[in-house]
Each structure stands twice: as structure tokens, then as C-alpha cells.
Amino acid sequence: MATVTVRSQSGSDRGTVDLDEATFGIEPNVPVMHQVVVAQLAARRAGTQSTKTRAEVSGGGAKPFKQKGTGRARQGSTRSPQWRGGGVALGPKPRSYEQRTPKKMKRLALRSALSDRAGDDKVIVVDAWSFDSPSTKTAVEALAKLGVEGRALIVLEPTDVAAWKSFRNLPSVHVLTIGELNTYDVLVSDYVVFTSATLPGVSPSDSEDAQ
Numbered sequence: 001m002a003t004v005t006v007r008s009q010s011g012s013d014r015g016t017v018d019l020d021e022a023t024f025g026i027e028p029n030v031p032v033m034h035q036v037v038v039a040q041l042a043a044r045r046a047g048t049q050s051t052k053t054r055a056e057v058s059g060g061g062a063k064p065f066k067q068k069g070t071g072r073a074r075q076g077s078t079r080s081p082q083w084r085g086g087g088v089a090l091g092p093k094p095r096s097y098e099q100r101t102p103k104k105m106k107r108l109a110l111r112s113a114l115s116d117r118a119g120d121d122k123v124i125v126v127d128a129w130s131f132d133s134p135s136t137k138t139a140v141e142a143l144a145k146l147g148v149e150g151r152a153l154i155v156l157e158p159t160d161v162a163a164w165k166s167f168r169n170l171p172s173v174h175v176l177t178i179g180e181l182n183t184y185d186v187l188v189s190d191y192v193v194f195t196s197a198t199l200p201g202v203s204p205s206d207s208e209d210a211q
Contacts, residue, residue, distance in 0.1 A: 002118060006125045006196060011145030014127045015137055016146035019118060028112035028119075039099040040184045051091030054079045060086070093140020108182070113186040114200070124148065124193045129156070134165035143173070150190035155181055155198045 002025055006014045019025065021151055054060070055117055060079030067074050081089040117123050124146055131138060143152060154167050154175045167175045178198040194200075 003030055004118075004123055004125050007050075007146060008127055009130050009142050009145075011147075017125060017196065017199065019123070019199075022110050024115050024123065026111055026115045026126050026201040028116045029108055030112075033109045033112050033187065036101055036106055036183045037187065040182065042097040042099050045097040047095050047097050049085040049092040050094050051088040053089075054081060054087030054184045057085070057087045070152065072211065080179070092134050109183040110181065113183045114192070117186060117189075122191050124191055125196060126193060127158055127196050128130055129163035129166075129195065130147065131162035131166050134162050135154045136166055136169050139166040139170060139173075141211045143170075146193070151188065153185050153189035155194045157195065157197055160195075180207055 002019045002021075003016045004019055006017050008014050011102055045194070057079050060077040060083075064075050064078050065072065075083075077083075077086075079086045081087055095155055112121070126146070129142075138143050150172065152173045154163070154173055156175060158179075164175050167173045174189065175184065178200075181200070
């Protein structure tokens with residue numbers, strides 16, 4: 001079973017904690033991760049694009065010219081798709097891009113993503129964030145002391161308001177609660193930073209022992 005060092009906000013060691021083998025120690029399933037990420041990105045699409053068909057554009061009630069004798073192709077309405085100002089043939093309409101993804105597949109994809117980051121030693125555990133008040137400067141210093149470089153995903157408890165306000169203004173940091181943890185955000189981040197309370201697969205007694 002893999003272990004990770006629990007560190008304080010200042011970077012000092014606070015013991016170790018065992019990572020849950022079922023969450024951080026599996027063989028990443030790349031096809032499942034790909035399918036789940038595609039579904040996540042598809043669900044973000046608004047799907048509000050729309051064009052008008054010939055039935056929806058205004059005008060065109062009268063025949064533009066007589067059927068025969070003009071030498072031109074016969075036309076029944078100026079709202080046909082070939083006319084300027086006419087309707088659009090086979091144009092986009094509002095639709096949902098959401099894809100159905102089984103819960104078991106989502107869980108497997110998330111565990112695969114976390115295992116991939118753990119395998120690269122990119123999972124960091126902090127005992128707790130000790131922000132007296134929101135401070136972006138303090139957040140930058142804390143990440144530097146923890147050795148976090150590049151894009152970071154900070155996983156917080158809903159009650160960590162000061163920490164959330166401290167990290168939210170950093171362009172290279174994405175903050176979410178443990179209930180919002182998802183495959184895409186893990187994969188696009190170089191580091192995933194948990195607290196002892198938000199580390200998946202660790203019971204409260206285990207986190208207390210680590211502290």
C-alpha cells in the first residue's frame with residue numbers, strides 16, 4: 001500500500017498516511033477515462049444554437065414570378081433556402097449534448113485518474129489549511145513551500161471558506177469541494193492537493209493518527 005507524507009501549510013512533515021489501494025493504486029483504465037471526459041465536456045455545451053427554417057422566416061407568401069415564360073427556373077417562394085434571406089436547410093437546432101454515463105464508469109474513471117497522479121507522486125496531503133483570513137499572497141507562499149508547480153487542483157471541505165477565497169484568484173489553481181471531485185479536473189492538473197479530511201478512502205481515525 002502506498003503512503004504519502006502529510007505536511008503542514010508551511011511545508012513541515014506531520015507524519016504519513018496510507019493511500020487507499022482501491023482509489024489510488026489501480027491500473028488506470030485509459031478508454032474509460034477518455035469516455036467519461038468526453039461526456040463531461042459534452043455536457044458543458046449549451047446546445048442553444050438555432051437557425052430558422054423556411055417555415056419560420058417572414059415573408060415569401062407570394063410567388064416571386066409566374067411559372068412559365070420567363071426563361072428562369074420555377075420558384076414558389078423567396079423564403080426557400082437558395083434565396084438570400086431564405087430559410088436554412090438542415091441547419092442546427094437546440095439540442096442536448098449530454099451523454100449517459102453509468103455511475104460505475106464515472107467512479108472507475110476517477111479512481112484511474114487519481115491512481116495516475118499518485119503513481120507520478122503528484123498527490124499532496126496537507127493536514128489542514130490554517131488561513132486566519134483570506135490571503136492570496138499566503139496561498140502562493142503555501143504552494144511554493146509544498147513544492148506545487150504548474151496547474152494545481154485544491155480539494156477542500158465546504159467549510160474551508162478562507163482557503164477557498166485565498167486560492168480562487170490564482171489562475172493556475174482550481175478549487176473544488178470533495179463532492180465535486182471529477183475525472184477531468186484531476187487529469188488537467190499537475191498536482192492534486194487534499195487535506196486529511198478530504199483525502200478519499202481514509203477514515204476519520206486514520207486522518208487523526210496522521211496528524
